[in-house]
Amino acid sequence: MAQTRTITGRKRAAFRIIDAGTPIVSLLTRRPRRLGADEIPRTFLIVEPWGIGDVVLATPVMQAIRRNFPAARILLLSKEYGRTLLANSGLVDDVIVADLPWTAFTDKYSPNRYDIGALTGLLTRLRSERIDVSLDARRDFRSNLITYLGGARRRMGFDFGGASRLLTDALPSGEQNEHKVTDWLQLLEPLTGAPVEPYPPRLVSTDEERFAARKTLRAHGIRGDKPIVAVHAGASQVVRRWHSDRFASVVDTLAETSGAQLFMIRDPEGHSDTVRTRNNIPRLQLSLREMMAVIAESSVLLCSDSGPMHIAGALGTRVTALFGPQVRAWYGPRGESDRVVSVTEMPCRPCFDACIYASAICMEGITAAAVVEAVTGQLAEISRAD
Numbered sequence: 001m002a003q004t005r006t007i008t009g010r011k012r013a014a015f016r017i018i019d020a021g022t023p024i025v026s027l028l029t030r031r032p033r034r035l036g037a038d039e040i041p042r043t044f045l046i047v048e049p050w051g052i053g054d055v056v057l058a059t060p061v062m063q064a065i066r067r068n069f070p071a072a073r074i075l076l077l078s079k080e081y082g083r084t085l086l087a088n089s090g091l092v093d094d095v096i097v098a099d100l101p102w103t104a105f106t107d108k109y110s111p112n113r114y115d116i117g118a119l120t121g122l123l124t125r126l127r128s129e130r131i132d133v134s135l136d137a138r139r140d141f142r143s144n145l146i147t148y149l150g151g152a153r154r155r156m157g158f159d160f161g162g163a164s165r166l167l168t169d170a171l172p173s174g175e176q177n178e179h180k181v182t183d184w185l186q187l188l189e190p191l192t193g194a195p196v197e198p199y200p201p202r203l204v205s206t207d208e209e210r211f212a213a214r215k216t217l218r219a220h221g222i223r224g225d226k227p228i229v230a231v232h233a234g235a236s237q238v239v240r241r242w243h244s245d246r247f248a249s250v251v252d253t254l255a256e257t258s259g260a261q262l263f264m265i266r267d268p269e270g271h272s273d274t275v276r277t278r279n280n281i282p283r284l285q286l287s288l289r290e291m292m293a294v295i296a297e298s299s300v301l302l303c304s305d306s307g308p309m310h311i312a313g314a315l316g317t318r319v320t321a322l323f324g325p326q327v328r329a330w331y332g333p334r335g336e337s338d339r340v341v342s343v344t345e346m347p348c349r350p351c352f353d354a355c356i357y358a359s360a361i362c363m364e365g366i367t368a369a370a371v372v373e374a375v376t377g378q379l380a381e382i383s384r385a386d
Contacts, residue, residue: 032148032151032152032153032155033153034153034154034168035132035133035153035154035168039132040069040071040072041069041072041132041133041154041191042071042072042073042132043072043073043075043129043130043131043132043133044065044069044072044073044074044075044131044132044133044134044135045075045076045077045096045126045129045131045133045134045135045147045150045152046058046061046062046074046075046076046077046092046134046135047077047134047135047136047138047143047146047147048076048077048078048082048137048138049077049078049079049098049099049100049103049143050079050103050138051236051307052081052085052288052306052307052308052310052311053306053307053309053310053311053331054180055076055078055081055082055085055086056085056201056203056307056310056311056313056314057180057181057184057201057310057331058076058137058184059086059089059091059199059201059202059203059314060181060184060185060198060199060200060201060202061135061137061184061185061187061188061196061199062074062076062091062092063091063199063202064185064188064196064197064199065188066090066091067197068188068191068192068196069191073093073094074091074092074093075092075093075094075095075096075129075131076092076094076095076096077095077096077098077126077146078095078096078097078098079097079098079099079103080097080099081288082095082097083095083097084288084289085203085288085292085311086203087204087289088204088206089202089203089204090204091202096122096125096126096129098118098122100119100142100143100146101114101115102142122146122150123146123149123150126146126147126149126150126151126152127150127151130151131147131150131151131152131153132152132153132154133152133153133154133155133156133191134147134150134152134154134155134156134157135156135157135184135187135188136155136156136157136187137157137158137180137183137184137187138157139157139158139160139161139163139173140160140161141160141161141162141163141166144157144163144166144167145166147166148166148167153168154168154169154191155167155168155169156168156169156171156187156188156190156191157169157170157171157187158170158171158172158173158183159171159172159173160173169187169190171186171187171190178329178330179329179330179331179332179334180330180331181198181200181201181334182198185198185199200313200314200334201310201313201314202314203292203311203314203315205289205292205293205296205315209289209290209292209293210293210296210297212290212293213290213293213294213296213297214297216284216290216294217263217294217297220263220282220284221261221282222261222263222282223261224297226259226260226261227258227259227260227261227299227300227379227382227383228260228261228262228263228297228298228299228300229254229258229260229261229262229263229298229299229300229301229302229375229379230262230263230264230265230294230295230298230300230301230302230317231247231251231262231263231264231265231272231275231281231301231302231303232264232265232267232272232301232302232303232304232306232308232309233247233264233267233271233272233275233303233304234267234268234269234270234271234272234304234306235267235269235271235304235305235306236269236306236307237325238360239324239325239351239354239360239363240304240305240306240324240325240326240360240363241271241304241363242304242322242324242363242366243363243364244271244274244275244276245276246366246367246368246371247275248275248276248277248278249368250302250368250371250372250375251264251275251277251279251281252277252278252279253368253372254372254375254376255277255279255281256279257376258375258376258379259379260299260300260379262281263281263282263283263284263294264281264282264283264284265283265284265286265291265294265295265308266283266284266285266286291308291311292311292315295308295311295312295315295317296315296316296317298312298317299317299318299378299379299382300317300318300319300320300375300378300379300382301317301318301319301320302320302371302375303319303320303321303322304321304322304324305321305322305323305324305326305331309321309333310333312333313333313334313335313338316335318335318337318338318339318378318382319333319335319338319339320338320339320340320341320371320374320375320378321333321338321339321340321341322340322341322342322363322366322371323340323341323342324342324343324360324363324366325350325351325360325363326350327350328340328342330350337378337381339374339375339377339378341366341370341371341374342366343365343366
């Protein structure tokens with residue numbers, strides 16, 4: 001008589017992983033055919049699966065591709081908000097949405113985030129697109145592996161952490177002292193044969209969206225007869241958030257002394273709701289596209305190092321940004337009128353997920369007085385220009 005074996009839940013999960021992983025193993029044995037030197041690329045893939053600001057900083061290379069390869073199709077690999085951000089911009093032809101597990105701001109190493117079936121589906125989709133060139137400025141072995149397994153025929157990136165084995169064009173990584181925009185544009189140079197014309201980050205907020213934004217602001221008593229200061233206190237990473245009481249002090253001081261009209265933008269993490277001001281400052285709950293439009297209608301955005309900071313720069317709005325753990329030279333705003341408030345000497349900078357100290361001393365060192373001075377300086381520039 002045959003013996004009956006019980007399949008436990010743990011074994012069943014293991015079998016599912018093996019079944020899902022088989023297609024990936026198959027892809028590993030299929031090396032992509034390299035794009036010939038005389039072939040003109042027809043399909044580009046921009047790999048930027050991280051934050052909102054990261055997608056914004058990739059828009060210059062999209063513009064450069066449009067200029068240098070006008071017949072090419074441009075795809076973006078990003079989270080869902082990549083599609084929302086780039087709507088109406090004409091910068092990409094399609095967005096391949098992927099929430100890669102290691103790009104999460106929290107719980108990125110949780111086993112529950114690693115869905116091998118979803119990864120296999122992503123690789124199958126990439127293969128179906130017949131990608132000629134992939135561009136990845138992240139210096140991340142994992143995303144380089146995605147483009148390799150996805151069949152990109154020419155894979156442009158930086159030689160970092162063993163990436164040269166997966167890339168066809170591995171640029172020297174150097175000291176990583178260039179701005180991220182420069183990194184992106186450098187990746188195109190092997191294809192163009194010359195330095196690429198610099199482009200600033202660019203987003204588009206439509207006339208209809210901006211009309212609706214003005215209507216929303218007027219409903220909260222904010223009109224265009226005075227400078228408008230938008231305040232976004234949030235940041236996706238806790239180490240980038242400034243003290244709520246200091247934000248409140250700055251907002252109150254500006255409301256009482258600057259002559260500007262202020263409003264606050266609520267953030268998904270709820271940090272702005274902890275900024276308790278003594279003045280009645282409007283607090284707006286907005287979608288991503290609505291936030292873009294009200295920022296475009298503002299004179300200045302006061303914010304942490306965050307996605308809205310990059311959105312403002314791409315829409316032509318002045319920025320006062322509070323920089324703590326990240327390096328300004330890599331990710332800072334680049335507008336001539338932009339201001340960055342930070343503690344200059346921090347030997348532990350950069351850091352990303354958690355602070356090695358009891359609290360983020362890089363943010364602790366930013367004073368309310370310094371932030372008020374930066375914003376009032378920008379408002380004075382606006383007044384002189386008028």
